[in-house]
Amino acid sequence: MKKFTIFPAIDLRAGKVVRLAQGDPSRQTTYGDDPRQQAERFKTEGAEWLHVINLSGAFNEDAQANLKALESILNVGLKVEFGGGIRDEETIHIPLEMGVERVFLARSRSPVAGSGHKVVRADGCQARWRWDRRRCPQCG
Numbered sequence: 001m002k003k004f005t006i007f008p009a010i011d012l013r014a015g016k017v018v019r020l021a022q023g024d025p026s027r028q029t030t031y032g033d034d035p036r037q038q039a040e041r042f043k044t045e046g047a048e049w050l051h052v053i054n055l056s057g058a059f060n061e062d063a064q065a066n067l068k069a070l071e072s073i074l075n076v077g078l079k080v081e082f083g084g085g086i087r088d089e090e091t092i093h094i095p096l097e098m099g100v101e102r103v104f105l106a107r108s109r110s111p112v113a114g115s116g117h118k119v120v121r122a123d124g125c126q127a128r129w130r131w132d133r134r135r136c137p138q139c140g
Contacts, residue, residue: 005049007081008098009041010035012072013055014064036072047103049079057085067094074099 012020014027017038021027032038039050052073057063063085074080082095083104092103 006044006047007049007051008047009051009053010038010042010065011053011055012069012084013059014061015069018055019054026120035069036076039073039076039078043076043078047078051083052080052082052100054082054084058083060085067098070095070100071098 007101009021012035013025015035017031017035018031019031021029042050049139050073052070054063054070055061056066061129062078066084071081079101080099081102084102085097086103086105090106095103100120
C-alpha cells in the first residue's frame with residue numbers, strides 16, 4: 001500500500017478556529033479562540049502537516065488576527081500550507097517569511113495566477129501545486 005499524508009485543517013476568521021457551512025460566511029460555527037491549541041492537538045494525534053485557511057483574507061476582511069494566529073500555529077513545529085487572501089506576489093512572501101512551507105493562491109482573484117485554485121512554487125518553476133518556501137530566493 002502507498003503511503004499518503006493526511007492534512008488536518010484549521011480555518012481562521014478573526015483569529016478564531018471556525019468552519020463555514022457550505023462556505024457561507026453567515027453560517028459560521030466557532031470552535032475556539034486558540035488556534036495554537038488546535039494545532040498542538042493535531043500534532044499530538046500524529047499530524048506532520050496542517051492546512052490553514054485565512055478566511056478573513058479570502059473575504060477581504062482584516063486578516064491581522066489570523067496572521068498572529070498563524071504565527072502561534074507555526075510555533076507548534078508542524079509543516080504548514082496556507083491560503084486565503086493571497087492575491088499578489090508581495091502578499092505571497094508574508095506567510096513564507098513567517099515560516100509557512102506552501103502557499104495557496106486564489107487564482108480566480110489573483111493577477112498572479114489567472115482563474116481557478118492553484119498552488120505554485122516560489123522559485124518560479126512550473127511545479128503545478130505549490131509555492132515552496134525552501135526554494136524562494138527572497139525567503140531562503
